[in-house]
Amino acid sequence: MKNKSGQCNNCQLKSSSVRTLNPAETERLEKNCTEVHFKKNDIIFKQNAFSSNIIYLNNGLVKIHIEGPQNEQIIKVVKAPSYLGIPTTFNEKINHYSATALEQTSVCFIDIDVFKDFIYKNGQFAYELITELCKNELNSFHRCVNRTQKHIHGRIADALLFFKNTFEHNEFILPFTRLEFGNFVDTSRESVSRILTEFKNDGIINLNGKKVEILNEKLLETISNKG
DNA sequence: GCATTAACCACAG
DNA sequence: CTGTGGTTAATGC
Numbered sequence: 001m002k003n004k005s006g007q008c009n010n011c012q013l014k015s016s017s018v019r020t021l022n023p024a025e026t027e028r029l030e031k032n033c034t035e036v037h038f039k040k041n042d043i044i045f046k047q048n049a050f051s052s053n054i055i056y057l058n059n060g061l062v063k064i065h066i067e068g069p070q071n072e073q074i075i076k077v078v079k080a081p082s083y084l085g086i087p088t089t090f091n092e093k094i095n096h097y098s099a100t101a102l103e104q105t106s107v108c109f110i111d112i113d114v115f116k117d118f119i120y121k122n123g124q125f126a127y128e129l130i131t132e133l134c135k136n137e138l139n140s141f142h143r144c145v146n147r148t149q150k151h152i153h154g155r156i157a158d159a160l161l162f163f164k165n166t167f168e169h170n171e172f173i174l175p176f177t178r179l180e181f182g183n184f185v186d187t188s189r190e191s192v193s194r195i196l197t198e199f200k201n202d203g204i205i206n207l208n209g210k211k212v213e214i215l216n217e218k219l220l221e222t223i224s225n226k227g
Numbered sequence: 228g229c230a231t232t233a234a235c236c237a238c239a240g
Numbered sequence: 241c242t243g244t245g246g247t248t249a250a251t252g253c
Contacts, residue, residue, distance in 0.1 A: 151232080151233090152232080152233070177241065177242090178241075178242060178243090179242095187233075187234085188233075188234060188235075189241090189242080189243095190233090190234080190235080190236095190242095190243080190244085191232095191233060191234075193242065193243055193244080194233095194243085194244085197243080197244095209242090
């Protein structure tokens with residue numbers, strides 16, 4: 001789906017970096033940007049494929065994942081609005097990871113050369129971009145610590161709280177199968193099943209298939225903190 | 228030693 | 241795809 005001209009300018013979902021562009025630059029962005037819609041489980045880009053665009057997630061939810069020696073590893077789940085795949089598109093010829101839609105999702109593909117030009121010529125644009133990248137790196141540091149040091153109960157509690165925050169609701173549909181959940185928190189699908197039913201039996205959550213309702217957030221937080 | 232944790236396997240909805 | 245039960249290996253007390 002091609003962008004109509006004027007769309008970037010009026011876009012409500014502009015990134016903080018794109019907000020710093022002047023009208024001429026915004027117009028240039030519009031001419032070098034295409035919006036694409038994806039359905040659940042559609043692959044937005046794939047590990048090992050050539051990367052040629054900056055990708056911005058306007059709407060929806062996406063998983064970032066790497067095919068490891070054993071399993072698919074889900075690195076993180078990204079909620080719109082956010083850039084996808086800056087690290088893999090910037091100085092790398094190929095994608096180091098894949099991105100897959102977890103729900104109905106829309107994405108803008110932006111020409112890499114135009115994007116780089118904005119960075120060279122517009123310091124504020126670059127600054128905003130760096131700010132986002134820094135946030136991401138810190139996030140991944142924390143996730144790294146959590147993943148390696150917390151026990152399964154803590155990691156699953158973390159994940160439930162994360163979904164509660166991203167959906168901004170105590171009740172939500174898990175966008176994952178049990179296997180994906182396991183790949184997200186570094187455990188087996190069996191352990192995910194067991195611990196979720198444990199949480200249910202202890203009255204911490206309501207559980208019905210993929211539908212989860214958080215009943216005792218305080219307790220989940222202490223489980224998450226204690227590891 | 229004994230208990231706990233969590234992975235792996237297998238089987239049934 | 242899920243849930244459960246049995247088994248097993250590693251680790252802690």
